[in-house]
Amino acid sequence: MLEVPIIQGGMGVGISLGHLAGAVMKEGGIGVISAAHPGYREKDFWTNSCQANCRALEKEIQIARNLSQGHGLLGVNIMTASQDYASYVECASRAGVDIIFSGAGLPLSLPQYVQDENVKLAPIVSSHKALELIQRVWQKRYQRAIDLIVIEGSLAGGHLGFKKADLENQTCQSLEEILADVLDLIADWPNRPDVYVAGGCSSYADLKHFQSLGATGIQMGTRFITTEECDASPAFKEKIAQSSLADVALIQSPTGFPGRAIKNACFQNCEPKKISGCIHCLKMCNPEHTPYCITRALIAAVQGDVEHGLVFTGASIDACNKIESVKDIMDEMKGQKI
Numbered sequence: 001m002l003e004v005p006i007i008q009g010g011m012g013v014g015i016s017l018g019h020l021a022g023a024v025m026k027e028g029g030i031g032v033i034s035a036a037h038p039g040y041r042e043k044d045f046w047t048n049s050c051q052a053n054c055r056a057l058e059k060e061i062q063i064a065r066n067l068s069q070g071h072g073l074l075g076v077n078i079m080t081a082s083q084d085y086a087s088y089v090e091c092a093s094r095a096g097v098d099i100i101f102s103g104a105g106l107p108l109s110l111p112q113y114v115q116d117e118n119v120k121l122a123p124i125v126s127s128h129k130a131l132e133l134i135q136r137v138w139q140k141r142y143q144r145a146i147d148l149i150v151i152e153g154s155l156a157g158g159h160l161g162f163k164k165a166d167l168e169n170q171t172c173q174s175l176e177e178i179l180a181d182v183l184d185l186i187a188d189w190p191n192r193p194d195v196y197v198a199g200g201c202s203s204y205a206d207l208k209h210f211q212s213l214g215a216t217g218i219q220m221g222t223r224f225i226t227t228e229e230c231d232a233s234p235a236f237k238e239k240i241a242q243s244s245l246a247d248v249a250l251i252q253s254p255t256g257f258p259g260r261a262i263k264n265a266c267f268q269n270c271e272p273k274k275i276s277g278c279i280h281c282l283k284m285c286n287p288e289h290t291p292y293c294i295t296r297a298l299i300a301a302v303q304g305d306v307e308h309g310l311v312f313t314g315a316s317i318d319a320c321n322k323i324e325s326v327k328d329i330m331d332e333m334k335g336q337k338i
């Protein structure tokens, strides 16, 4: 049983790896490693990215398990948009993670690649309709139930499951409204899954608010970036700590989804240009037409080039103004710091 109903959201590239995930687990939450290019520091990454990523994923899983000292649960976040989706799911499942989270598209085929029934399956959705479809397909094709649900609302960081126009005009359904629809939908499911909400959640008050509406807990991404244990470079963490919501804007990502990121030279200067050395990592991305290579932009950022790299962040960035420890955050979420 989980000691604290907190999920640390998977953050790629390289923002949530074994160190962050292990620290969150040690404090009793669900730590999540992002499977978006965990192998970016491997020697053969640009020539053999799938193998480099699987190798690195196994190493990061080991790091997290060791740091956790047997507490919490370990998840891996695998984006449906990844070209090598099946390989990453099989790798995480073989390595014995507790939960696989999957969003950035509809994870309709996820159960196909997970034979081990002890590995829990958790779709990340932004509407009850998406959840309904996933549940129907998993039941019909695989006789597999959904174990945990993450609802990601419009204030989240990274890729967003909403239309850019709705985000700009603030006409998206609120997280509260989506939660109510989801709770209605699952009310008569046998073995009702736990429901976590994400996007703009950063405090104990947020946790209590969403629990009062029926959620099990919250998933936070941005709040965990400004921690000592976060796997990003110090420059990335400082950029988040020193920026405010006024510095944040929406971008169109080559994945086809909009995203939320810090305004910098990276996307003020993203005219279409010829991409060289493409490793074909995303299903939707066409190197002939993409305005920029998102993999290179995210790797530049995690390594500290926060002016030319792509610095994803959520709308709760104002809650992150200092570097703190994961323990500080988790103590706050246990209600011990108010």
Ligand SMILES: Cc1cc2nc3c(=O)[nH]c(=O)nc-3n(C[C@H](O)[C@H](O)[C@H](O)COP(=O)(O)O)c2cc1C
Binding pocket: 008, 009, 010, 011, 012, 013, 015, 034, 036, 077, 079, 102, 103, 104, 124, 152, 155, 156, 157, 158, 159, 198, 199, 200, 201, 219, 220, 221, 222, 223, 311, 312, 313, 314, 315, 316
């Ligand atoms: C820097 C960054 C990278 C992210 N990368 C991913 C990712 O690779 N896959 C994914 O499903 N979600 C990703 N997310 C979304 C988070 O997992 C989480 O759901 C979201 O950040 C929650 O909103 P919050 O940032 O307001 O807490 C990312 C978010 C951030 C801020």
